[in-house]
Amino acid sequence: MSEEFSLALDTSEDEAPEEVPLEASRAAAQQSRAAAVESTRREKLQLKEKRRKRHELFQEQKKRRLLPDDVLEEIEAAPPQKKKPNEDEGEEESEEESDDEGVGSGEEIDASGKIRNLQGGYTVKLVNELTLAAAQQRAAAGFVQDRLYGQGSRRTTNKAILSLKNKGPKKAPSVEFVRKNWAPKHKAKAERMKQRWLHRKQAASS
Amino acid sequence: MGEFKVHRVRFFDYMPSAISAMAFNVHTERLAVARADGTVEIYNFADNCFQEKVIPGKDGRTVEALCWAGQRLFSTGLNGEIVEYDLENLRSKYTVEAYGGPVWTISSNSQGTQLAVGCEDGTVKIFELVEDSIQFQSNFDRLKSRVLSLSWHPSGTQIAAGTMDMIRVFNVTTGHATQRMMVDRAAGANKKKEVAVWSVVFLSDNTVISGDSAGKVQVWDSQMGTLIRTHLVTKWDVMALAVSRDESSLLAGTSEGSVVQFQFISARLDQPDKEWQRTRTLRSHSHDVRALVHTDTAAVSGGNDAHLVVRPFMEKVVKGSKESAPCKITFPHRSLVSCGKKAGILLFQFPERLEVWRLGETHCVYACSLQGDDHICCSTLSPCGGWLAYASASSVRLFQLQYDNDSIALTKVKLPKVLRWANQLCFSADSSRLFASFSQSSVLVFALSKSEAKYVHTLKPKSGETTAVHLMSTSDDGQWLATANSDCEVHVYNLKKLKYHCTVPVYGSCPSAMAIHPTGSNVVMVHADQKYSLEQKEYTEWSRSLAKKGLHGSWLNRVAPVTHVSFSASNPDYIILHDMNMFCIIDKSLPLPEKDSDLCNQNQLRSMNEAARVKDSHAFKICEMFKNLLCVGLMEDHSLVVVERPLLDIATRLPAPVRQKKFAT
Numbered sequence: 005m006s007e008e009f010s011l012a013l014d015t016s017e018d019e020a021p022e023e024v025p026l027e028a029s030r031a032a033a034q035q036s037r038a039a040a041v042e043s044t045r046r047e048k049l050q051l052k053e054k055r056r057k058r059h060e061l062f063q064e065q066k067k068r069r070l071l072p073d074d075v076l077e078e079i080e081a082a083p084p085q086k087k088k089p090n091e092d093e094g095e096e097e098s099e100e101e102s103d104d105e106g107v108g109s110g111e112e113i114d115a116s117g118k119i120r121n122l123q124g125g126y127t128v129k130l131v132n133e134l135t136l137a138a139a140q141q142r143a144a145a146g147f148v149q150d151r152l153y154g155q156g157s158r159r160t161t162n163k164a165i166l167s168l169k170n171k172g173p174k175k176a177p178s179v180e181f182v183r184k185n186w187a188p189k190h191k192a193k194a195e196r197m198k199q200r201w202l203h204r205k206q207a208a209s210s
Numbered sequence: 211m212g213e214f215k216v217h218r219v220r221f222f223d224y225m226p227s228a229i230s231a232m233a234f235n236v237h238t239e240r241l242a243v244a245r246a247d248g249t250v251e252i253y254n255f256a257d258n259c260f261q262e263k264v265i266p267g268k269d270g271r272t273v274e275a276l277c278w279a280g281q282r283l284f285s286t287g288l289n290g291e292i293v294e295y296d297l298e299n300l301r302s303k304y305t306v307e308a309y310g311g312p313v314w315t316i317s318s319n320s321q322g323t324q325l326a327v328g329c330e331d332g333t334v335k336i337f338e339l340v341e342d343s344i345q346f347q348s349n350f351d352r353l354k355s356r357v358l359s360l361s362w363h364p365s366g367t368q369i370a371a372g373t374m375d376m377i378r379v380f381n382v383t384t385g386h387a388t389q390r391m392m393v394d395r396a397a398g399a400n401k402k403k404e405v406a407v408w409s410v411v412f413l414s415d416n417t418v419i420s421g422d423s424a425g426k427v428q429v430w431d432s433q434m435g436t437l438i439r440t441h442l443v444t445k446w447d448v449m450a451l452a453v454s455r456d457e458s459s460l461l462a463g464t465s466e467g468s469v470v471q472f473q474f475i476s477a478r479l480d481q482p483d484k485e486w487q488r489t490r491t492l493r494s495h496s497h498d499v500r501a502l503v504h505t506d507t508a509a510v511s512g513g514n515d516a517h518l519v520v521r522p523f524m525e526k527v528v529k530g531s532k533e534s535a536p537c538k539i540t541f542p543h544r545s546l547v548s549c550g551k552k553a554g555i556l557l558f559q560f561p562e563r564l565e566v567w568r569l570g571e572t573h574c575v576y577a578c579s580l581q582g583d584d585h586i587c588c589s590t591l592s593p594c595g596g597w598l599a600y601a602s603a604s605s606v607r608l609f610q611l612q613y614d615n616d617s618i619a620l621t622k623v624k625l626p627k628v629l630r631w632a633n634q635l636c637f638s639a640d641s642s643r644l645f646a647s648f649s650q651s652s653v654l655v656f657a658l659s660k661s662e663a664k665y666v667h668t669l670k671p672k673s674g675e676t677t678a679v680h681l682m683s684t685s686d687d688g689q690w691l692a693t694a695n696s697d698c699e700v701h702v703y704n705l706k707k708l709k710y711h712c713t714v715p716v717y718g719s720c721p722s723a724m725a726i727h728p729t730g731s732n733v734v735m736v737h738a739d740q741k742y743s744l745e746q747k748e749y750t751e752w753s754r755s756l757a758k759k760g761l762h763g764s765w766l767n768r769v770a771p772v773t774h775v776s777f778s779a780s781n782p783d784y785i786i787l788h789d790m791n792m793f794c795i796i797d798k799s800l801p802l803p804e805k806d807s808d809l810c811n812q813n814q815l816r817s818m819n820e821a822a823r824v825k826d827s828h829a830f831k832i833c834e835m836f837k838n839l840l841c842v843g844l845m846e847d848h849s850l851v852v853v854e855r856p857l858l859d860i861a862t863r864l865p866a867p868v869r870q871k872k873f874a875t
Contacts, residue, residue, distance in 0.1 A: 138270075141288045144312035144330055145272070147356075151406060151423060152447065152465070152498070153866060156399070160869035162862050165496065168872060179862065 071126070078120075079128055215849040217569050222558045222840060224546060224855050225863060229512030231285070232501035233276040236455065241503060242283055243512060244273035247561055249585070250285065250295060253539075255505070257719050258532075259520060260738035260771055261543035262696045263678070265300050266561065266585040266603060279318040279325060279339055286313035286327055292337070292344065298676045299649050300587075300633055301603045306344055308335060314358050319366040324382075326369055328357030334371055334380065350385045353378060355404075361412040370418045370432065372407030377420055379432050389435040396424035409451040411460065419460060419486070421448030427462050427472065429486050441488055443470050446868050452502040452509075460486065461509050463499030466868055468492065469511050469521075494519040494538075497867045507533060514865050516540065537769055540857070541790055543722060543738075544680065545774050547841035547853050553595025553613070554845055556853070561585040564600055566611075566618060569851065576618045581605070592637035597658065599644060601632040606646065608663055626665045629654055636682040636691075638705075643688075647679035651695055655708070667708045671701045683733075685726040692733050694721045700735060722771035723787065734785055736772040752798055759802050764809040765830065768792075776844055788842040793852075794832045803828035810834060 070076065120128045153159060167178030227245035234241050234255075240262075241253045248267020254260050267273075272287045283295045290312055296303040310329025318325050318339075325337040325344060332353035337344040350369075359372040368388070369380045379389040395405045406423040413419070417438070418430045425444040430437055446465035453460045460472040469492040476484045497514035504510075508522040520537040527534040548557040554569040563579040564586065580586060582604055589600035598609045598620065606629050609620040632646040632654075644656045644663060653669040669691070681694040690711070691703045700714040700721060719737040726733050770790035778784040778795075785796040792810075803809060810832045836842075841853040 137290060140290070140311050140330065141270075144288045144314075144356075156403070158446070158869050159866040161866060162864055164869075165867050166858070166861060179858070 075122060075126075214844075217845075217849055217851045218836070219556065219567075219569075219851060219853045220856065220859075221567070221572075222547065222565075222853055222855060223859070224558070224560070224840065225860060226516035226540060226542075227561075228497075228500070228514040228516050228865070229518065230500050231273055231276040232503050232510065232512055233278050233283075234503040234505060234510070235278040235281075236505075238281070241510060242276050242278065243501075243518060244276045244285055245516075246272065247585070248273055248287070249561070250276070250283070251542075252297070253518070254720065254738075258738050258771070259537050259539060260720055260722060261539070262720060263297065263300055263680070264542065264544070264587075265295055265302070266587045268585060268603075269562070269583040271583075274313065275315045275317075277316050277318050277325070280322040282339070284316055284318075284325060284344075286316045288312040290329075292316065292325075292327060294344070298678060300678045301631065304343065306337075310335060314356060315360045317360045317362055317369075319362045320364050321366055324366070326360050326362065328360045328371060330356045332356060332373065334360065334369065336382070348385055350380050351387050353387075358406055358408055359410045361410045361418075363412045363416075364414045368412065368432070370410045370412045372410040372420055372422075374404045374406055377407055377410060377418060377430065379418070379435075389432055391418070391430050391432075391435055391437070393420065393422055393428065394424070394426070394440075400424070406447075408447060408449050411451050411453045413453065413457050415457075419451060419453070421451045421462050423447040425464070427451075427460075427470075439486065441472070441486075443488075444468070447498075449498060449500055449513075450502040450511075452504040454504045455506060459504065461502050461504050461511075463502045463511055463513070465498040466870060467495035467497055467499060467513065467515070469494060469499060469502065469509055471509070492521050494521060496861070497864055514867075516860070516864070532767075535767070535769070539770075540860075541770075541838075541840065541855070543771055543773060545841055547843075548589065548591040549841070549843035549845065549851060550591040550595030551593045551843070552846045554847075555591065555595050555618075556851065557589060557591045557598065559586055559589045559600070564589055564598075566598070568618075569845075569849075576620060578609075578620065588632070588634050590635045590637060592641040593639055594641045597637060597641055597644070599635045599637070599646075601635055601646070603631055605630070606632050606635075608644065608658075610661075623658075623661060623663055625656065625663050628665055629656075633678040634680060634682050634693075636684060638684050638688050639686045640688055643705075645682060645684070645691060647682060647693060649676075649678075651675040651677060651679055651693070651701075653679070653682070653691065653693060653703070655705075669703045669708065669710065671699075672710055672713070675699060681721060681724045683725050686728040690726055690733075692724060692726055694724050694735070696720055700724070700733070702733065723773055723775045725775040725777065728777050728779065728782070734775050736775060736787060738771045756802060760805070762803050762805060762809045762830070774841060774843070776842075778844055778848075779846070780848065786842065786844060788839055790839055791837050792832050792834045793836070793839065793842045794830055797829050797831065800827060800829040803830055 122128060163178070163180045170176035170178060227247040227249065229243055230246050231244040232241060239255045241255055243251045243253065248271040250265040250273065251261055252263040254262045271289055273285045274287050276283065276285045283297060285293050290308055290310065291305040292308055292313065293305045294303045308327055308329060310331050310333050312330040313327050314330065315328040316325060323339055324347070325339065327335050327337065329335065332355055334350040334357055336347045338347045353373050355374040357371050357373050361370045367382055369382055371378050371380060375393055377391040377393060378387045380386065381388050393405050393407055395401050396403065407420050408423060409421040411419045416432045418432045420428050420430065425442060425446055425448055427441045427443050427448055428437060429439040443462055444464040444466050448462050448464050450463040451460065458474045462470045462472065464470065470488060471490045472486045473489045474484050474486055476482060477487065492509060494511055495513050495515050495517065499511050499513040501512045507526040508520050510518070510520050512518045518539040522534050522536065524534065546559045556567045556569065558565045558567065562585055563577060565574045566576040568575050580602065582602065584602040584604045587601050587603060591598055596611055598611055600607055606625055608623045608625050610623055612619045612621070629646055629648070632648060634647040636645045642658055644658055646654045648654050651671050655666045655669065656663040657666050675695065675697065677695045677697045679693045679695045683692050684690065689705055691705055692700060694700045698716050698718065698720050702711045703709065704711040717737060721735040722738045723736045724733065768789060772787045772789045774788055776786045778786065783798040787794050787796070809830060812831055812833065836852045836854055838855050838857055839852060840855050843851045845851060
């Protein structure tokens with residue numbers, strides 16, 4: 005044990021440090037710098053790749069949410085046509101009809117051009133333009149609504165108040181004793197299951 | 211007496227609208243009430259709180275504030291317009307744009323020469339009242355936030371304006387603010403929320419009293435700009451304030467539904483110093499109180515629960531007199547249901563649509579909604595059920611009904627352009643003519659044929675009256691037409707000769723229901739103070755004997771007026787009337803009741819034997835089985851239709867009330 009110690013001490017104290025030639029050290033430094041640059045570049049590339057992939061994913065999701073392209077084209081085409089004077093209405097309708105035939109069946113247009121029923125059960129309707137006065141009116145009504153019924157207003161329901169009156173020495177049931185509108189989604193799902201089961205049974209028996 | 215098969219109808223979901231503003235005219239004793247859907251109603255306090263006039267509203271017009279300036283009535287709403295109403299023709303006279311955004315409040319000075327309006331953009335604008343119109347005069351200094359309430363000093367030289375977090379006092383002539391009073395915010399969690407000063411009152415001794423959304427009623431000295439006293443009245447908002455004419459009593463309406471009274475009295479009897487002390491609390495409502503009026507003898511309040519409540523002060527009225535009875539008005543004092551007697555169909559009138567129902571069905575047979583923005587003013591069905599007509603402030607429409615097996619088809623019939631609007635509509639008994647009351651108390655007559663309506667004649671009363679007609683009735687033989695207007699005048703016209711026949715001698719009280727007897731030529735009128743008469747160019751013997759004997763005390767003490775009179779085809783002596791809580795069949799062949807006997811003695815009579823029954827029965831047979839009645843009508847097949855609207859159904863559909871903690875719940 006003492007030998008090891010002495011050896012270690014000896015080597016570090018007595019001998020001169022190793023000579024490293026300049027080229028080697030320069031090369032080593034260069035290499036390390038290049039490696040650092042290389043690694044940052046790689047990281048950047050990786051991040052870029054990641055960002056690109058996420059962007060593509062979002063674009064695809066957005067595209068999935070929008071209506072199909074042909075439908076969008078039609079809707080964009082509709083408003084400019086609406087602004088033409090009524091005399092051109094006959095021409096417009098024939099143009100629209102020819103467009104429609106190109107697009108697909110199952111699409112109808114309302115006579116005024118404002119409401120359109122499209123394939124797949126969608127309806128597109130042009131909403132009336134809202135004026136500044138109407139916006140101010142809604143904002144003012146919203147202010148009163150918020151002050152009286154908004155956050156922190158400590159309100160309850162009519163049914164709760166009426167049921168409180170029934171609490172007393174002579175107890176009576178609450179005003180809404182049976183809530184018939186509970187769990188609507190579950191009930192709708194169960195109804196659909198039932199219809200499917202009946203349908204299957206009929207198909208099997210016939 | 212007879213048994214009737216009763217159709218009990220509860221599917222008319224009539225929802226009364228919340229009361230948003232009120233104004234009292236002291237000189238004429240009329241109360242103007244504005245509802246959330248824009249309807250303005252005028253009640254006559256001198257005539258048993260009878261609802262004299264109804265001005266229907268309009269889509270998109272909400273009424274936030276009302277005020278009287280002399281005999282003229284003005285209102286403002288969130289659409290930024292000031293509307294003056296024509297009280298004779300029951301429509302809006304004109305609208306003036308205030309150009310300040312939504313207008314929150316309007317007030318007139320005590321001289322009745324100027325109007326001040328408070329707008330969303332923080333300006334207070336002064337308008338001058340000129341003949342038939344108003345003219346913009348000046349703007350005050352602009353404030354940083356919306357002006358929610360205004361009050362004139364009785365001298366007309368200063369105005370107190372309540373905005374968010376502060377009250378400003380302005381000098382009217384210069385338009386500059388002279389004083390600023392900062393209102394404290396609520397304590398506790400709500401400190402971040404700005405406090406809205408919902409209502410201010412300026413008294414003649416330069417005291418300003420304010421009610422705000424933190425639930426405080428504060429008394430300020432407006433000359434120094436200092437706070438004199440704070441009263442924390444409620445945890446919710448104080449929405450309305452009203453002061454009496456002699457400035458000795460103040461009422462504050464809260465969101466809890468209670469009305470708190472403050473009186474200017476001294477703390478002890480020997481001390482001369484007076485200050486505003488809280489005295490009594492009136493719990494009249496279950497929902498927010500939005501509007502208050504302090505008359506000389508009573509507190510009138512209205513709010514989100516759509517009841518109009520009049521609570522007299524016991525120290526100001528004689529105990530036991532008619533004035534001392536509290537009064538609660540829920541349903542309108544006119545009929546919203548029309549019966550097609552021969553076809554068994556009912557027409558329900560809503561503000562923006564009509565529904566046709568057939569007796570015995572469980573769903574609405576036809577619903578037709580209004581074109582245009584104005585709400586429906588009146589609607590009617592012909593007795594045979596083949597014609598339907600309705601009128602609003604801007605149009606009158608006529609439809610012909612065709613019945614297939616299960617459904618009803620309506621075809622529109624064109625009316626001549628001369629009829630642009632109508633106050634009241636009525637079909638003749640054989641459905642061949644339509645009568646429409648137009649301006650200046652005149653009635654236009656149209657002849658109906660298979661597909662069109664032709665104008666025939668205009669009937670005008672002898673002297674030049676201008677008030678609108680609110681009741682019309684034709685006789686079964688098609689010879690007479692009777693009209694009643696809110697000036698208590700009843701005119702009778704001869705339809706065969708198409709001219710004016712006579713006028714009933716004017717009685718002090720307005721008629722609330724009227725009908726012409728099928729057989730004879732008698733007009734039955736029931737007045738708002740519960741008295742009634744039969745008239746054919748003079749009062750008949752029966753009504754003279756009724757007037758001489760006087761009506762029974764319990765009959766006179768009823769609160770709601772009679773809204774419908776009809777007759778039975780089988781027995782000409784019967785008159786069927788109903789008000790909100792009872793219906794009554796009057797048998798003219800029986801003697802009138804004695805003053806001290808029981809008026810509602812039907813249950814007693816049922817348990818007596820024949821001989822005793824003959825002795826005790828009297829002419830008024832009252833049935834109180836059905837409550838909250840909107841209409842009672844007799845169909846051709848002798849079945850009775852009773853349209854009820856239970857108050858519980860209305861209560862479950864009102865806006866949300868505040869959550870109050872009650873003991874032991």
